[in-house]
Amino acid sequence: MKPFRTFIIGVILAFSCNANMALAVCNQSSASAADSDLWNTHGCWQAFFLWSYKAYDQRQSDWNNRGWNDACNVNLEFPKHWNAAYLVTYGLQDNNSFSWHGTADYRALGEAAGSNFHSSLYHDAGDTAGLFGSFTPHIFGPNELTTYCPLYNATSANANPGSRAGDFMHEGWHGWLQKYNWNNGSCGGHRCGTPGACTAKDACDYFYFHGVGAYAFGALYQTDGTANRFHSPNQVQVEFLCDVADYPKSWVPNSVRLAARSDADARASARFINGPGYKCGNPRPW
Amino acid sequence: MKSMTKSALALLPALLLHAGLPAYAHEISPQPPNTITSPGRQPSIIVQELAKRPAPVLSGKGEEAKKNALAFIDWASASTKAQDGMVREMIAGARENADIVMAICDEAFVKQEVDHSRALVALSLIGEAKSQIGMECLAKFISQPLPEKGTFAEGEILEQTALAMLQAKAIDGLAYLRNEKADRLVVEAAAKSPSRIVRAEAIAAYLWNHNYDAKSQEILKSVIQKDEVIFLDRLVKQADEPKESFNRKLATYLKTHPEVAPPNAEKAEPKPKATVGRPPKF
Numbered sequence: 001m002k003p004f005r006t007f008i009i010g011v012i013l014a015f016s017c018n019a020n021m022a023l024a025v026c027n028q029s030s031a032s033a034a035d036s037d038l039w040n041t042h043g044c045w046q047a048f049f050l051w052s053y054k055a056y057d058q059r060q061s062d063w064n065n066r067g068w069n070d071a072c073n074v075n076l077e078f079p080k081h082w083n084a085a086y087l088v089t090y091g092l093q094d095n096n097s098f099s100w101h102g103t104a105d106y107r108a109l110g111e112a113a114g115s116n117f118h119s120s121l122y123h124d125a126g127d128t129a130g131l132f133g134s135f136t137p138h139i140f141g142p143n144e145l146t147t148y149c150p151l152y153n154a155t156s157a158n159a160n161p162g163s164r165a166g167d168f169m170h171e172g173w174h175g176w177l178q179k180y181n182w183n184n185g186s187c188g189g190h191r192c193g194t195p196g197a198c199t200a201k202d203a204c205d206y207f208y209f210h211g212v213g214a215y216a217f218g219a220l221y222q223t224d225g226t227a228n229r230f231h232s233p234n235q236v237q238v239e240f241l242c243d244v245a246d247y248p249k250s251w252v253p254n255s256v257r258l259a260a261r262s263d264a265d266a267r268a269s270a271r272f273i274n275g276p277g278y279k280c281g282n283p284r285p286w
Numbered sequence: 287m288k289s290m291t292k293s294a295l296a297l298l299p300a301l302l303l304h305a306g307l308p309a310y311a312h313e314i315s316p317q318p319p320n321t322i323t324s325p326g327r328q329p330s331i332i333v334q335e336l337a338k339r340p341a342p343v344l345s346g347k348g349e350e351a352k353k354n355a356l357a358f359i360d361w362a363s364a365s366t367k368a369q370d371g372m373v374r375e376m377i378a379g380a381r382e383n384a385d386i387v388m389a390i391c392d393e394a395f396v397k398q399e400v401d402h403s404r405a406l407v408a409l410s411l412i413g414e415a416k417s418q419i420g421m422e423c424l425a426k427f428i429s430q431p432l433p434e435k436g437t438f439a440e441g442e443i444l445e446q447t448a449l450a451m452l453q454a455k456a457i458d459g460l461a462y463l464r465n466e467k468a469d470r471l472v473v474e475a476a477a478k479s480p481s482r483i484v485r486a487e488a489i490a491a492y493l494w495n496h497n498y499d500a501k502s503q504e505i506l507k508s509v510i511q512k513d514e515v516i517f518l519d520r521l522v523k524q525a526d527e528p529k530e531s532f533n534r535k536l537a538t539y540l541k542t543h544p545e546v547a548p549p550n551a552e553k554a555e556p557k558p559k560a561t562v563g564r565p566p567k568f
Contacts, residue, residue, distance in 0.1 A: 034403035037364040041336060042329040046321065053319050060316040072323035090329075097529050130439040150437075150444060157402040157448035183554035194441070197513070199482045201441025206548035209521075211536050212529035227548045246525060248367070251333035255363040258410060259403045262451045269486035269517075270442075274546040276486060279522045283491035285413025285459045286362075286374055 026127055026149035028066070031074045034160035037253035038083055044072035045086070052085045057112035057122035057142065066125055077125050077152045084164035085110065087256065093247040094217060100239035102217025109176070109220070109236070110168035112142065116221040118175030121145050123168075125152075132158060133167040135174035135189070143178070145171045162244045162260030166237045173233040176221060184232060196273035205232030207272040234271040238264050242280035254286075336364065341372060344380045351385035359393060363407045374414055381417035390415075391423035394452075402448055406455055413459020421468055424456040428471065432480055447483065454487035461491035477509035485510070489517045516543060 031039070042048065049071050052058075058081070060068055067076025074080065088110050094102040105117075114120035120142040126134070128148045136144040150156040151164045158164070174189045176182075185191035187202035198204035208230040215222065223230050231239075241264035245257045261281055268277035326332075342357040362373050380386045394408035409427065412420040430453070436445035457475055460468040469492070476488035489506055496502035503518055510517070521539050523532055540547065 030401075032401050032403040033363050033407060040364060041333050043326040043332050044321065044323055045329055046323075046325050049319055058319075060319075063319070067319075069320045070322075071319040072321040078319060098526065129437050132440060150439060154401050155399060156444060157451050160403045177554075181554045181556070183552045197516075203440040203442075207546075208548055209536060209540060209546070211533035212523075213533070223551075225550070227550045230548075230551050242523065246523070250368055251337065251366055253364045253366065254370070254373075255403050255407050257367070258406045258455075262406055262455060265454065265487065266447065266451050266483045270482050274548050276517060276520050279486075279490055279520055281523065281525045283458045283461065283487065283494050285410045285455070285462050286370065286377070 026066075026077060026125070027153040027155070028076045030154040031080065032154040032159050032255075032259075034162070034253070034255040034259045035074055035080055035083055035154070037255045038087060038161045039074045039079075041251055041253065042086060044074075044079075046071075048086055048089075049079075049082045052082045052089070055111045055113075056081070056085060057120070059122065059124070062124035080152050080159075080161075080164065081123065081125070081147065084161045084168065087161045087244065087252070088165045088168065091249050091252050091256075092243055093249055095247050096213065096217075098212065099217075099243050099247045100212065101215060101220045101243065104218035105215075105220035106165075106169060106240055106243075108218075109172035110165065114142075118172055118179050119143060121172075121175055123147070133171045135171040135178070137178050143175060145175070147171075157259075158263065160256065160259040160263075162241055162256055163263045165244075166241045166260070166263060169240045170233045170237040173231065173236045176231075177233070180223075189233065191273060197275040198273050199270045203234075204271060204273050205234040206274055207235050207268075207277040208232065209278075234267060235277065238268050238277050238280075241267070242278065246281050337366065337368070339364075341365075341369075341376060344376050344386060345383065347385050351383065352389040355386050355389035356393065359390060359404070359408055359411065362411060363404065373411075377411050377415045381415045381420070384419050387412065387415055387417055387419045387423070391420070394423070394427065398449065398452055399445075402452070405452055409452060409455040409459060413456070413462050416463055421460065421463055421465075424459045425468075425471055427456040428453045428460070428475060428479075428484070446481070450479075450481035450483040453479070453481070453484045457484060457488045458491050461488070461495045464495055473505060473509060476506055477511070482514075485514060486517055486520075489514070490520065490522065493518070494522070516546075519543065 063078045067073055067078035070076055071079055074083065088106050092103050093099060108115045108117040112121050121144065122142045123145050126146045126148045129150065131148045132150050133148065134146045138144060147164065147167055150158050151167055153159050177184050177189060184205065190202060191204045192202050194201050195204055208227055241260045245261035245264060248257060264280050268279060269275060342361050343354055344358045346354050365373055390408050390411050394405050394412065397405040397408065412423055430449065432449055433443060433445040436443045457472055461472045472488050472492045476485055476492060479485050489510065492506060493502055506518060507515060519539060519542060521536060
């Protein structure tokens with residue numbers, strides 16, 4: 001009997017030490033109203049996720065227990081990720097007179113392929129509750145863009161398609177800074193402490209004000225090397241969120257727009273050293 | 287010897303797992319994502335059908351009112367920009383129905399820690415209703431203390447920021463009432479809310495609802511924090527504002543506030559090379 005017990009303990013040890021079998025700790029039991037509303041506009045479009053997993057270079061080993069094999073279950077992380085990718089790919093109006101930037105910019109920033117916006121990258125997910133996203137440069141192979149629990153747990157303010165996609169932009173812009181060798185600060189790519197008008201800690205950026213139409217669609221990556229034509233990660237995120245809130249395609253649900261505006265306005269008032277950044281839209285309740 | 291046998295037995299499963307299963311796994315190449323759900327229709331067809339979905343009735347008393355209010359929140363949440371007018375008209379039409387307004391108010395409180403985006407929808411609807419009962423609900427909502435403990439992320443407490451964002455939405459509703467009592471609450475929030483997010487929204491909403499007149503500027507200026515006076519001039523990209531108009535405002539703002547001009551960005555240290563080549567020959 002004793003050898004059998006030892007063998008069983010060994011089985012448990014073997015499985016618990018196997019990293020590939022680690023379970024995700026993010027809450028995958030529900031989806032926010034904004035996620036569900038957007039989801040209902042495509043009803044789990046399979047052709048899209050069979051394209052987007054390649055466009056975002058998502059790997060089975062990273063997403064296995066996050067809905068890779070249950071890709072139509074909106075409660076899980078992989079489906080929530082591609083729901084956000086769907087918003088980026090189809091959800092913006094690209095209005096020359098009103099939008100900050102266009103789908104061509106936001107797609108190139110979020111997607112994996114190397115371009116004028118960043119070197120190639122891949123998307124994975126992490127189980128940390130204290131981070132939204134991270135960008136990790138790798139010496140060999142593509143860089144790593146990780147999104148974490150607060151972008152997926154329905155209870156979190158950022159667990160909606162706009163905010164999640166906004167983080168693709170934010171982290172993608174760290175990729176831009178890395179590609180062109182810009183120093184945006186030594187605290188995770190941001191300025192340390194709570195400088196100037198910023199109220200966050202170790203997460204502050206400058207806002208580089210520019211007019212509407214200053215960048216042709218597809219030209220967001222451009223800079224003249226001065227503050228006159230430059231962007232920071234939080235700024236790109238705010239501009240994307242404002243475009244979702246104010247100039248989406250006609251079918252984008254209001255819950256998605258409301259959540260995007262709320263995130264943009266909160267970020268614009270709290271994350272900039274020379275803030276506040278722009279406020280998007282009127283403060284009419286609906 | 288006995289302990290050696292014991293160790294060997296304990297290690298056997300691990301050895302088998304690492305020697306056997308991974309070898310098998312290597313033979314299977316990664317598979318694309320999958321589902322057991324059968325393929326549905328094209329989104330282009332789905333969105334056309336959704337746009338035709340009729341709004342639910344927003345009336346009734348007691349339990350019926352509650353049921354109807356929840357169904358209306360579902361519909362409004364999924365509604366589109368083109369349906370904004372209908373949402374506004376319907377909620378305004380129900381402003382005197384205490385059961386409806388209270389049911390939406392209850393949903394905002396119930397969902398604030400469960401589903402942030404649904405709570406935002408509910409608060410937006412209460413604000414748009416412009417009702418006395420709604421005002422009491424929103425006043426109660428902004429009086430909730432912000433959590434001082436919780437999940438710390440990127441320099442903020444997530445639960446605190448989440449509630450502040452919802453309170454900012456409640457402030458929009460209070461300011462939209464445009465009456466003395468609600469205005470007092472908005473000005474108080476602009477001055478004293480512990481969250482910059484709420485203070486900023488209170489300033490923006492108060493000014494917008496008073497057409498940015500000189501009097502409202504003065505009232506706010508006399509109470510808000512000194513380092514937040516710049517929020518009185520904050521650039522607002524109004525809905526559907528032509529770019530020429532916004533760009534003119536931006537030029538004026540940058541001229542009036544030269545202190546907001548950021549410094550030029552700096553180049554980082556040169557990147558380390560991936561390899562420094564072979565070591566010198568011995």
